[in-house]
Amino acid sequence: MPPTPLFSYQVPWDFTADRPVIGWDGKMAELTWVDFGEDEELSMESKLDLVSPDEPDAPDSAKEGNTSLATNSIGNESGNVCDAAPLNSTLDLSHPFYDIARHRILEVAGEDHYGRRVIVYSCCRMPPIHELNHHRLLQYLKYTLDQYVESDYSLIYFHHGLTTANRPSTSWLRGAYKDFDRRYRKNLKALYVVHPSGFIKTLWKVFSSLISRKFSKKIVYVTCLDELRDHLKDIWLDIPVEVQRYDRQLKKRLAGKEGSTIKKTPPPRPPLPHQQFGLSLAVLKEKSNGENIPLVLKQTVTYLKLKGLKTEGLFRRSATTQVVQEVQQRFNLGKPVNFDEYKGVHVAAVILKVFLRELPQPLLTFNLHPCILALSCVESSLRVTRIKEILNALSGVNYIVLKYLMCFLNTVAQQSIQNRMTAHNLAVVFGPNITWSQDQVQSLHTFVPVNIFTELCIDFYDSIFRNHTESGEILP
Structure with a gap:
């Protein structure tokens, strides 16, 4: 006689360990039969995730441990593979959460296309319990998020690598969700799992009584890294090697299945005659x-000076994907852009940040980035x-564009x-958009000197820029 079916909303509970019998890593060792009912997609995916790193048949990548790899785009590898489970060697020993931060479980990845700060949580970097x-x-999670929750932000959660050896208890999860009150949830615009x-x-369904419907709509399930690229465009992430290897294995597993959602990245298109985004300052000139001042920069700054200087939270609000893409397209096609038609100020602010972030080389150039990082030692x-x-x-x-931008930001700060x-x-908003390293990897510790540099450029604009002029420069 077969065991009693277990439906999707019923999970056996281990009251001694205070957690479900099913493991965080998808193992069902103590569960003989799971019937996911009509949720065929959930049932299929669960069969793909029965192998976990602590099983003998686990992929080689899981056995090799965690590695740090600089990535020059989502899902593409470059650089040298380091030793297993690298710690953050550049982190200051005086950091209040050095014991946690050194594992690099949590990383800040700059902003996405829509002006949202992106924070990454990697389960494979969690050490054993x-x-x-x-x-x-x-x-530490709250300490980090407290720096960003007043603005719109997104979270990326890399689930692969969470095993029976390092998973927290379910009581910890429940407590964490309660601790992250409305202040943390309000400005979270997307949670990419x-x-x-x-x-x-299944767990989301079990905890449905705790999770609001509004919050549930923010959750985006991402099958593979290519899919993540579609959501986040050109944001640069430090994706653990273990996650990248697992992604490649998953692609192979899904390659022969009908209706696979794995997409191939199309070849880059040549720039349009009036292209404004993604081109170097020299080409735009x-x-x-x-x-010297690119059209997008001049138009957004002019508009914001006229209508946005007294807007509370200027540069802290995001814009919808559709609106940002539409405005970018109009600029790239050489069509006029009236920001009043797009609810004005916040869209113009996002477009300004997007323009800076899409430059092939940062405004301050790759060569100066190490000098800026060393500023915190001065x-x-x-x-x-x-x-x-x-x-x-x-x-x-x-230099001309930087001076133009800092002059404008100094004016904003005066209001x-x-x-x-x-x-x-x-500085918190613009620092990561005017300088980044050539391998594009950013972490929490790199934002400190970058923010110091940017803040001083804004605060001491007259002292820094007035006596240094370039031929052809203009100010807003």
């Missing part, structure tokens, strides 16, 4: 008959002088009583 204080982990197991989807009283020295190496159109955008808040 006996090596990680989960109460401290929760405190990458490589979800069938169990993860040539296309505009020698104009004595506070000498930092402005050091910034002047750094900017002496920046000439031509890059901070109304718009709440101090030099510090503006």
Whole structure:
């Protein structure tokens, strides 16, 4: 006689361990039969996730452990593979959560196309339970999110690598969800769950009484990294090697299945005659008959100076995908753009950030990025002088555009009583959009010197920029 079917909303509970019998990694060792009812997609996916790293038949990548790999785009590898489970060697020992942060479980990946800060959580970087204080982990999560929750943000959750050895208890999960109150959930615009197991989807149903319908709509299940690229476009992520290898294995597994959602990336298209996004400043200058300030930058700054200086939370709100793409398309086709037609200020602010982020090389160039990171080692009283020295190496159109931008941001900061955008808040927003490393990998520790540099450029604009002029420069 077959066992009694277990439907999707019924999960056997281990009251001793205070967690479901099914493992976080999708194992069903203690469950003889799961009937997912009419949820065929969930049933199929659960069968793909029965292997976990602690089983003898697990993929080689899981056995090799965790590796750190710089990625130059979502799902593409470059650089050298390091030793297993690399720690953050550049993290300051005085960091209040050094014991947790050094594992690089949580990383900040800059902003997506729509102006949202993107934060990444990698399960495969979680050490075994006996090596990680989960109460401290929760405190660290809140400590990190507290820096960004006042603005729109997104979370990427890499599920692969969560096993019986490192998974937290379900009581911890329930407590964590309750601790992350409305302040954290309100501005979370998307939660991307990458490589979800069938169990993860079942768990959401079990906890449906705790999770609001509004929050549930923010959850996006992502089958593979190619799919994540479709959602996040050109954002750069430090994706663990283990996750990338698992993704390749998953693609092979799904390749022969009908209706596979795995997509091939189309070849890049040649730029349009009036293209504005994704081109270098030198090319844009040539296309505009020698104009140093690109059209998008000039038009957004002009509009924001006229209508946005007193808008509370300027540069902290995101815009919808459809609107951003439509505005970009109009610029790229050489058509006029009236921001009043798109609810104005916040769309113009996002377009400005998108333009800077899509430059092939950052405004401050790759060469100056190491100098900027070293700024945090300079004595506070000498930092402005050091910034002047750094900017002496920046000439031509890059310097002119930077000076134009900083002049505008200084004007915005002067209205901070109304718009709440101090030099510090503006630096948090614009720092990652004007400088990044050539391998594009960013983490929490790199944002500190970048933000210091940007904040000082805004606060001490006159001291830094007034005595350095370039031929053909203009100011907003």
